[in-house]
Amino acid sequence: MRIFVRTIFDKTFTVTTYLVVLMIIALLVIILGPMLSRGLSAVIFKDTIEFRKMQFALFNRGVESRILQETKETNAFRQKIYQTIDKFKQGIDTEALTEKARKIYREFGQQLRYKELPPEQFTILRTQAKEIRDKLETAFASQDKSEIASCINNVLQYRDDQEFKDTATEGFFKLALEFKNSVEKTDLSKHYLYVKSLQELESLIIELLGPRPDEPLPSTAMNQFGSTRWDIAQRIRDKILWTEQWVEHKPNESLIKIKTLRAEQFAGTDIEPLFGYIKDNIEQILKPRAKFYWQYFIDDSTPGHYFGGVGPEILGTLLLTVISMLFAVPIGIIAAAYLTECSSENLIIKIIRMCINTLAGVPSIVFGLFGLSFFVLFFLPLLGFPSKPCILAASLTLAILTLPVMIRASEEAIRSVPETYKEASLALGAGKFKTFMKVTMPAALPGILTGIILSLSRVAGETAPVLFTGAVALGPMPSSIFHSTRTLSYGSYDMAVGDRIAMMVPHNQYGMVAVLVMLILCLNIMAIVVRSRMFRKLHGH
Amino acid sequence: MNNANLNQLPEATADARSQPLLLTYSQDIRGFLSFHIGRTALFIVTCTSVLSVLLIFSFIFIEALPFLTKFSLLEFLTSKAWYPEAQSPQFGSLALIVGSIYVTVTAMIFSVPVGIFAAIFLSDIVSFEIRNIVKPVIELLAAIPSVAYGFFAVMVMAPWMQQKLGFSTGVNALNASFVLAVMALPTIISVAEDSMSAAGRELREASYGLGATRVETMFKVVIPSAHSGIIAAVILGMMRAIGETMVVWMASGNASQIPYPWWDLSQSIRTMTATIAGDMGETAKGSNHYRALFTVGLLLLVMTLCLNIVSEYFLSRTAKKSGKSK
Numbered sequence: 001m002r003i004f005v006r007t008i009f010d011k012t013f014t015v016t017t018y019l020v021v022l023m024i025i026a027l028l029v030i031i032l033g034p035m036l037s038r039g040l041s042a043v044i045f046k047d048t049i050e051f052r053k054m055q056f057a058l059f060n061r062g063v064e065s066r067i068l069q070e071t072k073e074t075n076a077f078r079q080k081i082y083q084t085i086d087k088f089k090q091g092i093d094t095e096a097l098t099e100k101a102r103k104i105y106r107e108f109g110q111q112l113r114y115k116e117l118p119p120e121q122f123t124i125l126r127t128q129a130k131e132i133r134d135k136l137e138t139a140f141a142s143q144d145k146s147e148i149a150s151c152i153n154n155v156l157q158y159r160d161d162q163e164f165k166d167t168a169t170e171g172f173f174k175l176a177l178e179f180k181n182s183v184e185k186t187d188l189s190k191h192y193l194y195v196k197s198l199q200e201l202e203s204l205i206i207e208l209l210g211p212r213p214d215e216p217l218p219s220t221a222m223n224q225f226g227s228t229r230w231d232i233a234q235r236i237r238d239k240i241l242w243t244e245q246w247v248e249h250k251p252n253e254s255l256i257k258i259k260t261l262r263a264e265q266f267a268g269t270d271i272e273p274l275f276g277y278i279k280d281n282i283e284q285i286l287k288p289r290a291k292f293y294w295q296y297f298i299d300d301s302t303p304g305h306y307f308g309g310v311g312p313e314i315l316g317t318l319l320l321t322v323i324s325m326l327f328a329v330p331i332g333i334i335a336a337a338y339l340t341e342c343s344s345e346n347l348i349i350k351i352i353r354m355c356i357n358t359l360a361g362v363p364s365i366v367f368g369l370f371g372l373s374f375f376v377l378f379f380l381p382l383l384g385f386p387s388k389p390c391i392l393a394a395s396l397t398l399a400i401l402t403l404p405v406m407i408r409a410s411e412e413a414i415r416s417v418p419e420t421y422k423e424a425s426l427a428l429g430a431g432k433f434k435t436f437m438k439v440t441m442p443a444a445l446p447g448i449l450t451g452i453i454l455s456l457s458r459v460a461g462e463t464a465p466v467l468f469t470g471a472v473a474l475g476p477m478p479s480s481i482f483h484s485t486r487t488l489s490y491g492s493y494d495m496a497v498g499d500r501i502a503m504m505v506p507h508n509q510y511g512m513v514a515v516l517v518m519l520i521l522c523l524n525i526m527a528i529v530v531r532s533r534m535f536r537k538l539h540g541h
Numbered sequence: 542m543n544n545a546n547l548n549q550l551p552e553a554t555a556d557a558r559s560q561p562l563l564l565t566y567s568q569d570i571r572g573f574l575s576f577h578i579g580r581t582a583l584f585i586v587t588c589t590s591v592l593s594v595l596l597i598f599s600f601i602f603i604e605a606l607p608f609l610t611k612f613s614l615l616e617f618l619t620s621k622a623w624y625p626e627a628q629s630p631q632f633g634s635l636a637l638i639v640g641s642i643y644v645t646v647t648a649m650i651f652s653v654p655v656g657i658f659a660a661i662f663l664s665d666i667v668s669f670e671i672r673n674i675v676k677p678v679i680e681l682l683a684a685i686p687s688v689a690y691g692f693f694a695v696m697v698m699a700p701w702m703q704q705k706l707g708f709s710t711g712v713n714a715l716n717a718s719f720v721l722a723v724m725a726l727p728t729i730i731s732v733a734e735d736s737m738s739a740a741g742r743e744l745r746e747a748s749y750g751l752g753a754t755r756v757e758t759m760f761k762v763v764i765p766s767a768h769s770g771i772i773a774a775v776i777l778g779m780m781r782a783i784g785e786t787m788v789v790w791m792a793s794g795n796a797s798q799i800p801y802p803w804w805d806l807s808q809s810i811r812t813m814t815a816t817i818a819g820d821m822g823e824t825a826k827g828s829n830h831y832r833a834l835f836t837v838g839l840l841l842l843v844m845t846l847c848l849n850i851v852s853e854y855f856l857s858r859t860a861k862k863s864g865k866s867k
Contacts, residue, residue, distance in 0.1 A: 010754035017662035020655050021675060027723055028682055031693050335587040342580055354853070355591040361849040362597060362842060363784025364687075365814045369821075369838045373600045377826070400593045407590065433579070461686025464786035464814070468821055489688045496692045497791055513692045517685060524684040528677050 032517065039514020042309075042507045043296050046230035048286040049074050050210055054225045054307055059299060070287055075213055077284045081205065081274060082212060088182065088271045089198065094140040094191075100175060101140075105133045107168035132158060132172050139179065143191060152180045182270070197265040201240065208236045209285065222306040222501065229507065230288040237282050241275055296511065303474065304501030305491075305508045310515055312477050316391075316485030317519070320466065321459045323395035323481065324402065329452055331399075332406025339407070340414045341436055360404035364464040371397030371469035391481040394470025401465055402455040409454060413447020413534075414440060446534035450527045457523040461516065463489040488516040598842070605839045608632075608832035617836065623797045623811075625820065625830040632833045634840070636797045640810040641841075643799075644718045644789060645782040647806065651722035653775055656729030660774075661759055663730070664737040665745075676731075683727035687787040694720045694792035708807040710794055715806035717793040721785060725778035732777055736770020736859050737763055773855035780848045783814075784841065790815040813837050 049070050055061045089096070108129050112122055132155050139151035155176045158169075210226035211217065217224050227233035243262045246255040263275040278285070299309030343349045375393035380386065417440050425435040441448075463471070471490040478485040492513040495502045502509055564572070612632055620633025659679070663672050698720065699711025708715075740763050748758040764771065794809025797816075801808075817834050824831040 006754050006757070010756045013756040013759075014666060017658045017666055020658040021662045021679075024655070024659060024682070024726060025675075025678060028678065031685065031690070031697075031723070034697060035689065035693065331586055331589050334583055335590065338583040338587040342583060352587060352591055355594040357853060358594050358846060358849055359590055359597075361780050361784075361845050362594075363786070363814060363845055365784070365786040365817050366597070366601065366838050366842050366845075368786075369604075369817065369835060370597045370600055372821070373604045373835070374596055378600070400597075403590055403593065457684055461684075461688065463686070463688045464818060467818055489686060492688045492692055493787060493791065496688075496695045509692075509696070513689050517689050520684055520686055521681065524681060 032521075035510060035517055036514050038507065038510035039512075039518075041231070042511025042514070043293050045291055045293070045507070046288045047291040047293070048226070048228060048230055048233055048288050050226040050286065051228035051291070054221075054228055057224070058221060058302070058307060059295070061295070071213075074285055074287060077281050078209055078213075080277065081209075081285075084271055084274045084277075085198070085202065085205070088266075088269060097140045097175065097179065098137050101133050101136045101172065104168050104171040104175070105129055107171075111167055128158065128161075129169060129172075132169065136172060136176060136179075139176075145183065148183055149180075152176050193265065194269075197262070198271075201262070201271075204236060204240050208233060208240065221302040222304070225307075227286070228307070230286070233282070233286050233288070237278065240278060297515070300477070301508075304499065305495060305512070306501055306505055310488065310491065310512055312475075312486045313488045313491045313512065314515065316471075316478065316487045317460050317489070317516075319391055319478065319481070319485060320395050320398060320470070320487060321456050323391065324398035324459050325452065325456060327396060327399035328402050328406050328455060332403055332451070332455075333410050333448060335403075335407045336410030336414055337436060340411055341432070341440075356404050356407055359400070360408075362401075364401065364462055365467075367397055367401045367465040368468050370400075371465055376469055385482060389468060389470045389472075389484050391470050391478055391483065391485050394466040394485075395481075397465045397469050398459045398462060401462065402459050405455045405458055406451055409451020410444070410448045413444040413451065416447060417443040446530050446537070450531045450534070453523050453527040453530065457520045457527075460523070461489055461520050463487075463493055466490060488512065488519070492516055601835055601839050601842060604835035605832060608829065608836045611829070612833075617833075621799065623816070625824075625833060630829060632829070632836075634813070634816075634833075634837055636799050637811055637813045637816050637837065638840070639799050640714075640793070640797075641783055641789075641812040641814070643810060644714055644721055644793065644812060645779055647714065647718035648721035648725055648782045649775060649779060651719060652725045652729055652778060655722075656726050656774070656778070657733055657764075657771065659726070659730045660733035660737055661763075663734045665755070665759065665763070679727055679730055682723065687724065687785055688791075690720050690724055691787040691791035694788060699792070702807075706807075710807075710809055712792050712794040712809060713807050714793060714800060714810045717789045717810075717812075718806065720788050720792055721782040724785065724788065725781045728781050729774045729778040732774035732856075733767070733771050736767040736774070739770065739859060740767045767859070769855040770859040773852045773859065776848050776852040776855070780845055780852070783848075784845055786814040786818050790818050795819060813841050817841075 049067075052062055052067055053071065056064065056067050109126065112125060117125070135151045135155050139148045139155075142148050142151070156173060159173045206226070208226050210224065227236055241262060242259045243265070245258050245260070247258050249256045261275070263272050266272050266275075293309075296309035297314060298311040300311055301308030339349065339352070371393055372389075375396050376389055377387055379396075380388075380390070380393060385392075421439050421443055422435055425439040426432075430438065466487060467490070470484050471487045472484045473486065473490060473494040475484060475486060495509040495512050498509075617632055617634055618638070619635055620631065621636045622631040622633040623636060624631045663676060667675070694716050695712065698716050701711070702708045702713070702716060703711040744762050744766055745758055748762040753761070789812045793812060793815060795811045795815055796809035797811040798808070800806070800810060817838055820830065821834055824834065
């Protein structure tokens with residue numbers, strides 16, 4: 001019985017360890033999976049005509065004649081939406097109507113003045129026009145259909161009057177007729193609701209289609225275009241078709257989401273069929289097409305990363321890593337060579353080793369502080385360069401940060417070269433230096449390479465040390481190493497905690513961090529492959 | 542190329558043979574000098590790391606010194622009031638220190654059991670081939686940059702916590718600790734596994750020979766024998782967690798407070814690293830606030846240095862032990 005219990009215990013333990021390791025691997029998948037898959041959607045996605053317009057306008061990419069042709073085609077379908085809304089608005093937007101009526105009245109007054117009529121007639125006409133205007137205003141403000149009808153009829157009685165022919169007052173009658181038509185179909189008690197719903201609808205349609213073709217372009221790039229991506233366009237389409245409301249289902253329970261057709265808000269009006277039209281013709285309106293946006297990796301971006309890619313960030317990251325490696329690699333290899341080949345274990349070496357370990361344990365933010373106080377505020381002015389955060393300062397900070405990684409990896413690689421290699425070389429009469437350069441180094445090279453690759457990946461991913469020494473969230477492409485730069489790591493931070501604009505483009509948020517993670521994963525996988533090949537070579541398999 | 546070499550070889554040997562074996566004085570001195578100068582040059586380059594450490598300590602200390610002379614260190618360490626930009630600024634970093642320790646300890650509570658189980662799995666349970674596949678996969682966790690972990694915490698964990706767990710805010714101590722725990726795992730696993738593997742076959746075989754099951758062998762023989770390595774692993778994991786900036790900055794909520802009640806992980810906190818990262822951009826160079834941040838950095842540096850020395854001590858004990866058993 002006791003043995004049985006112990007066996008059960010043992011088996012449970014074994015299973016638990018399996019579960020723990022599976023859990024860790026699952027965590028890796030949970031962390032990387034969404035990041036990479038959603039990041040991929042920044043590069044491979046279905047674009048819309050708006051995307052092609054944006055690419056043409058901002059990056060001068062694409063065939064102009066084709067884009068114009070497509071714009072024409074889509075505008076033909078869009079026109080119906082605009083017309084329907086405008087028509088409906090005439091019965092709804094009473095403020096605008098009143099404004100129009102007043103404008104007509106003023107114009108009529110101007111016209112009368114040029115006609116040189118006898119004063120009595122002038123006064124009569126003027127009074128009549130004023131009466132018409134007032135009647136119309138009452139009609140616009142009224143919510144009672146019979147009152148509106150009587151007002152409009154009153155107005156229309158003047159239509160056949162000879163005096164009003166060919167003057168601005170014709171506008172009155174046109175206005176009156178249109179209003180009459182639209183009022184017949186609308187429920188006036190819902191007037192205020194219509195105004196609100198219409199505003200919402202219009203802003204959604206601007207989000208979907210961009211500004212109207214006949215309107216002036218907004219100044220910021222992000223407002224110049226509609227939905228550039230099909231997935232976002234579909235989301236906005238759903239928002240147009242359905243309204244969402246959070247409703248208290250039962251007291252003391254969390255709210256639940258209820259979806260209703262937006263068409264219900266406009267039941268029985270001219271605008272109701274519009275929703276069916278949008279639903280059926282959305283593809284003609286936006287022309288979605290599969291797109292592989294490889295230029296994401298080289299494109300600059302508009303402020304807030306609303307449009308465009310991560311070109312400057314990639315360039316900045318590469319600059320930082322390469323320059324810091326220029327410092328770290330030679331120093332790291334020489335230090336490793338000295339520690340393995342030239343020294344016996346004495347006190348000085350012990351101190352050096354302790355310093356390397358200490359350096360490896362210094363928190364990355366402290367490296368940032370050090371970079372700021374030493375390189376930016378002390379070292380650069382000492383050499384006569386401007387004392388401001390720049391690529392050089394950041395690279396030097398990163399070089400010191402990665403030095404322990406570099407030294408340890410190189411040391412391990414040099415130590416793993418079999419002693420017999422060196423002994424053979426020494427026996428053939430080569431000096432110590434020659435042996436190291438011609439025998440030890442080539443044999444240790446894959447290991448050193450692994451170290452370099454791992455340091456590269458470490459440097460590329462570090463954010464805290466470059467915060468104060470050379471990274472910025474917004475800025476131009478760096479033109480020399482004395483300028484600050486955007487980097488992938490700082491960009492990822494900025495996008496994640498960033499402003500509202502970044503939240504509107506989740507594909508770009510994930511795209512940025514996915515590029516960083518992919519870069520680092522590729523470097524690491526490369527390191528693993530190099531290491532395993534070296535292992536096989538040294539062990540003669 | 543090869544041919545040329547072959548042609549030159551006999552000449553060179555003939556030349557060398559005709560030379561007297563005794564070196565001339567100038568050759569002797571030149572050889573002596575080149576050897577020693579080369580060696581010294583290598584030594585100087587090697588000392589870069591020593592120099593870096595010295596520079597780091599001295600520059601952080603120099604920048605922090607005016608603060609230490611102007612304000613009392615005791616107040617800095619014991620006051621909870623961190624109002625650096627107020628009319629009469631107060632620099633009490635207790636809440637920040639507690640915040641750092643709080644997330645670190647919580648992260649360790651998550652990651653130490655998991656890490657030790659995973660280390661046992663790698664060292665004692667699976668075959669060498671599977672281990673060679675699983676280990677690189679776990680090491681990938683260490684490769685993921687901290688800002689990507691922070692991104693995960695903000696974009697995935699925080700909304701999930703808010704919606705599914707009903708926390709008032711998604712960025713809180715639990716979120717930061719959990720992500721820190723994941724980040725510390727690879728360090729803990731790799732160091733603990735090394736020390737367990739170093740515990741030696743004889744110990745395990747003796748235990749199995751006496752009829753112990755695997756779980757008994759592990760917990761009564763291997764882990765006690767590898768305990769110093771495991772302690773070193775935990776300390777190294779702690780160092781990773783306490784020095785981590787981006788994750789805590791993004792995921793901890795940055796509210797300078799000590800959670801009350803103390804076990805309430807759903808509250809926002811603020812750590813030393815996040816304070817430095819967050820405040821440094823807004824301070825004027827040379828102001829009290831700036832100096833105070835360097836003092837926080839110095840404190841952090843001293844803390845990690847102490848942890849480092851302790852871990853070195855435990856690691857050297859394992860090294861000695863395995864040296865003896867060999």
